[in-house]
Amino acid sequence: MVWQAILCGVCFSGCIFVPMQKRKKIVVAVTGASGAIYAKCLLDNLQSLGQQIDKVGVVMSDNAKEVWRYELGNEDYNNYHFDFYAKMDFNAPFASGSAKYDTMIIAPCSMGTLGRIAHGISNDLISRAADVILKERRKLIVVARDTPFSLIHLNNMKLITEAGGIICPAIPSFYSLPKTIEEVVQTVIDRVIDLAGLEKDGYRWNEN
Numbered sequence: 001m002v003w004q005a006i007l008c009g010v011c012f013s014g015c016i017f018v019p020m021q022k023r024k025k026i027v028v029a030v031t032g033a034s035g036a037i038y039a040k041c042l043l044d045n046l047q048s049l050g051q052q053i054d055k056v057g058v059v060m061s062d063n064a065k066e067v068w069r070y071e072l073g074n075e076d077y078n079n080y081h082f083d084f085y086a087k088m089d090f091n092a093p094f095a096s097g098s099a100k101y102d103t104m105i106i107a108p109c110s111m112g113t114l115g116r117i118a119h120g121i122s123n124d125l126i127s128r129a130a131d132v133i134l135k136e137r138r139k140l141i142v143v144a145r146d147t148p149f150s151l152i153h154l155n156n157m158k159l160i161t162e163a164g165g166i167i168c169p170a171i172p173s174f175y176s177l178p179k180t181i182e183e184v185v186q187t188v189i190d191r192v193i194d195l196a197g198l199e200k201d202g203y204r205w206n207e208n
């Protein structure tokens, strides 16, 4: 347990010790669903929250890179100073529960990857890492993206939810009156950041 001295709210001396939030180890997986901008927004946000984070490991499927190039017109995923792992690299630390990654975020998550995870088909690093997070009872956040959903998709979401994962679909909100695509996307990523237990200022209904 890590302890941190904080100023006492009564006497303003450093007389209270409270547990300090442990810095998080996070896996980010990017798949070939539409919405590469969600991945970009998430990675940008994680970069700015560095003080709360110990490690970010990133894995992208081939289609994720293709969709990013097509939708965003660049290969800027190469510019992030996170630890990137190849899609079949089972030597990545988070391919094992022993590395104790806290949280895995899949954004955006294709229906293919969703199905593989729901059925425990751990045949690449993304599905294996999700399998590990679920078996270790840690936090899996799935930013599922497709429309409409078939019964197969919905049943797979149900299975992942029953296994302890969180389906946080790429469904933006509009009550913060976003003006740009980036602001619309941020409404989803704000929820992801909250679910991951990270602290970040953002729009909160009837508080701003």
Ligand SMILES: Cc1cc2nc3c(=O)[nH]c(=O)nc-3n(C[C@H](O)[C@H](O)[C@H](O)COP(=O)(O)O)c2cc1C
Pocket: 030, 031, 032, 033, 034, 035, 061, 062, 063, 064, 067, 070, 109, 110, 111, 112, 113, 145, 146, 147
């Ligand atoms: C431009 C583009 C957009 C796509 N959008 C979606 C989508 O929104 N949801 C989805 O499930 N698949 C989508 N796909 C299909 C997936 O990329 C495909 O099923 C792939 O096999 C997913 O593999 P992955 O999960 O390993 O990345 C899209 C493909 C392309 C090329």
